[in-house]
Amino acid sequence: MSLPPFEYLAPTTTADLAGLLATHRDKCRVLAGGTDLVNWMAEKIYRPDYVIDLRKLPLSGIRYEPGRGLTIGAATTIEAIERSPEIRRFYLALAQAAGQIGSPQIRAMATIGGNCCNASPCADMPPPLVTLEARVVLTSTRGSRELAIEEFITGNRQTAIQPDEFLECVRVPDPWPHSACRYSPFGLRAAQEIDIASVAVNVAVDPATGAVSKARIAMGAVAPFAMRAPQAEAQLVGKKPTSDVIDEIAIQCGRECRPIDDLRASASYRRHIVGVLARRMLRDAVAAIA
Amino acid sequence: MKRVIELSINGNSYDVVISPEDLLIDVLRQKLDLTGTKKGCGQGDCGTCTVLIDGRRTLACLTLAIACEGRQILTIEGMERQGALHHIQQAFIDKGAIQCGFCTPGMVMSAKALLDERPDPTEHEIKLGISGNLCRCTGYVKIVDAVREAAVRLQADAAAGKGA
Structure with missing residues (x-):
């Protein structure tokens, strides 16, 4: 197996990168970890x-500042996210998700930018990322723009990114006060599996009343993109999470959720698994707040 | 377009003529005759092509050789020292952790990365450490034993001041 021929470019500044993308547009692909490309x-x-x-670009790194939230460079490896003390402390669901990707080798190579793009x-x-209200920064020679992750990922392998x-x-903004986030995928083996379904939750509880004040729930592998469960979220807010x-x-x-039947699981089994994962993640998150 | 790049492998410097699309696994095996690293699935699933680049586990089948310029590559050939096998290699032999042997180079490199970070891993940590390496002979029990044994021997050396 060999690759079709191409010319290799390794810019050292983001201005050079933007220039190359503006010039070559659809004739180029960006290489980060390479595990998909x-x-x-x-x-x-x-x-x-x-x-x-x-x-060779300064696009990797994790920075957390209270009041300003978390910034993760696009070329930051999944392994770095999995191991980051700040992410484990303030955004555990991101570390849980990173720790479930591929294998140790894949996690050392693959990047958050690649996983999103x-x-x-x-x-x-x-x-x-959806439950944590994450936003992506897209840059070109025309400038930078910011989009919510839900606006960025528009379909099955489709995003709002332009060729340049x-x-x-x-x-990722600061964590909500008195909140916890959790994530779990479900697959048929512990490593190198492709998820049948996954659920992320982010829940805040009002310490005065004990009722849920904010909630976001997102489900993976059961729709063309990570989809929220708006009715479930609305039902949860204002109630004590018994x-x-x-x-x-x-x-x-x-x-x-809107799952399909495929070789990994039936749609009805996926619905069942989403329920199981949502129950576990909500219990874990609520227990962590209390 | 072909070009000459300099690769640093096992502490040696190699000038290699490559095309940008050449994969590290093919350059190692076909151009440099470093055939210890195996090509298995060729798509990043089996882990037998695992090498360490700047100390991190890397799949040579998904890595462009041209992207390795200026980085330190360690392959299975770089594990022995002055004709003596590395403790991890010897432990694999002593514990019977090698059946057909095809996964062994990748298993050893994954074990090396694990033990460099965690000199005294639990059994669970060992299993996680080799979770990206498939053994189609299914000899995992003895492989885990071997990594455990290698950890003990490496720690004994470290305690005796011999280093790894």
């Missing part, structure tokens, strides 16, 4: 004239 080139899904490698319906990073833009970083309430919300999540 190299496979797709080998399968001749892509035959770019130019491959633009991000590795390739926009697989079963990608692990988007569900927790690159994903610069992912921004075991009975959580059970009801979990069932509602299973109703709201």
